[in-house]
Amino acid sequence: MRSALSTLELKRPRSVDEALDALHQSIAGRRLTPLAGGTDLFVYLNAGTFEGRRFLDLTRLSELSRIRLGPAGVRIGALATFRAIRTHKVLRGRFPALAAAAAEVGAWQIQSRATLAGNIANASPAGDSLPVLLAHDATVHVRSVRGARAIEFARLYRGYRDLDLAPDELITEIELPEPPKGAVPFFRKVGTRRAQSISKVVFCGLAAQGKGGALEHVRLAYGSVAPVPLRATRAEQALAGRKVSAAAAAAARKALAEDIAPIDDIRSDREYRMAVAGNVLEQFLRTLG
Ligand SMILES: Cc1cc2nc3c(=O)[nH]c(=O)nc-3n(C[C@H](O)[C@H](O)[C@H](O)COP(=O)(O)OP(=O)(O)OC[C@H]3O[C@@H](n4cnc5c(N)ncnc54)[C@H](O)[C@@H]3O)c2cc1C
Numbered sequence: 001m002r003s004a005l006s007t008l009e010l011k012r013p014r015s016v017d018e019a020l021d022a023l024h025q026s027i028a029g030r031r032l033t034p035l036a037g038g039t040d041l042f043v044y045l046n047a048g049t050f051e052g053r054r055f056l057d058l059t060r061l062s063e064l065s066r067i068r069l070g071p072a073g074v075r076i077g078a079l080a081t082f083r084a085i086r087t088h089k090v091l092r093g094r095f096p097a098l099a100a101a102a103a104e105v106g107a108w109q110i111q112s113r114a115t116l117a118g119n120i121a122n123a124s125p126a127g128d129s130l131p132v133l134l135a136h137d138a139t140v141h142v143r144s145v146r147g148a149r150a151i152e153f154a155r156l157y158r159g160y161r162d163l164d165l166a167p168d169e170l171i172t173e174i175e176l177p178e179p180p181k182g183a184v185p186f187f188r189k190v191g192t193r194r195a196q197s198i199s200k201v202v203f204c205g206l207a208a209q210g211k212g213g214a215l216e217h218v219r220l221a222y223g224s225v226a227p228v229p230l231r232a233t234r235a236e237q238a239l240a241g242r243k244v245s246a247a248a249a250a251a252a253r254k255a256l257a258e259d260i261a262p263i264d265d266i267r268s269d270r271e272y273r274m275a276v277a278g279n280v281l282e283q284f285l286r287t288l289g
Helices: 016-024 039-049 080-086 089-095 094-100 108-113 114-124 132-134 233-239 246-258 270-288
Strands: 009-011 033-035 054-057 067-068 075-078 139-144 147-152 156-161 169-179 185-191 199-211 217-225
Touching: 016 054, 016 169, 039 185, 039 199, 054 147, 080 089, 080 114, 080 139, 089 094, 094 132, 094 185, 094 199, 108 199, 114 132, 114 169, 132 185, 132 199, 132 217, 147 169, 156 246, 185 270, 199 270, 217 270, 233 246, 246 270
Parallel strands: 009 054, 033 054
Antiparallel strands: 067 075, 075 169, 139 147, 139 169, 185 199, 199 217
16 A cells, blocks of 8 residues: 555544534544545555545444335445345345345455445446436435435436535435335446456346336436436336337337447447447346336
C-alpha cells in the first residue's frame, strides 16, 4: 500500500449517533470518510488516487448489519455484506436476483467484506447490485444529525459518480418492497470471464404476467451502459401489456437503443455492449415465455 497505515486516522464509533456526530463535526475541517468493508477505498488508497486521511470506521455498528424480512419486503442494513446476502436462505428465496448479484461480486474474500451500502456509495455504473435495486424499486434510508431521509434509489445518482448524499449523511438501510405476486426476477452479469471480472453489461429484469400472459410490472435495469445505472423505460413500455413474442422482443430491443448510451472503454466497446444488452433482455423474456 502506497499510503502507510500509520499516517491514516481512524475513528471507531460504537453507535450510529456517535458516528453521525463525528461525521457532522468533521465537515468544517478535515473530513472523515465513512469506511465499511474497505474493498473500494483501500484500492483507491493503494493507487494513490484518494486524498482523504481520516476515516470513520463503521464496522462496530452492528445494528447496521441486520437483514429484516417482513410481509411488505426486506430492509437490509447498510453494513450487510454480500456474503450475508447470498447466504441468507429466506432472502435468497424471496429476492433471488439480489442473492445472484451478491454471489458475483468478486470472490468469497471480497464478498465477506464488501457491503451493499459501499457498493451504492461507491457509485460505479458497473456496481453489480445496482440494477437489482433499480428493478426492485428500492429505497435508500439515510441519516445525519439533522434527521432521517428516504431516497428513491432511482433518484439517488445525479450523474457519473455523483450521489444525492450530503457529506454528513450515512446510508443506514436499503429497503426492497415485496414484488407483485408472480413477478419473475432475472439477473445476468456479462464480463470478460465467468467469475471475478468487472461487468461489461449487468442486467436485472423483473416482470409479472397478467391475464392471457400480458406483461405487467416490467422492470429492465442495466449497469455499465451509461454514466449511471438506469432503467430502460422505453423498452419497458414496449413490452407492457404485450405477451412474450418475437415481435415484442424486437420492439423492446429497438426501444432499448434509445434508453442506453454505452461507451467504448478499456473493458469493452459500445457496439458489443449494445448487442449484449439486447441479448440479456431476450434471455430474460425467454424465461418468462
Ligand atoms: C478484487 C475486487 C473485486 C471486486 N469485484 C466487484 C464486483 O465483481 N462487482 C462489484 O460491484 N464490485 C466489485 N468490487 C468493488 C467493491 O467490492 C464493492 O463496490 C463493494 O460493495 C464496496 O463496499 P465496501 O463496504 O468495501 O465499501 P468501502 O470501500 O468501505 O467504501 C466505498 C465507498 O462507500 C462509502 N460508504 C461505505 N459505507 C457507507 C455508508 N453506510 N454510508 C455512506 N457512505 C458509505 C465510502 O465512504 C466509500 O466512498 C471489487 C473490489 C475488489 C477489490
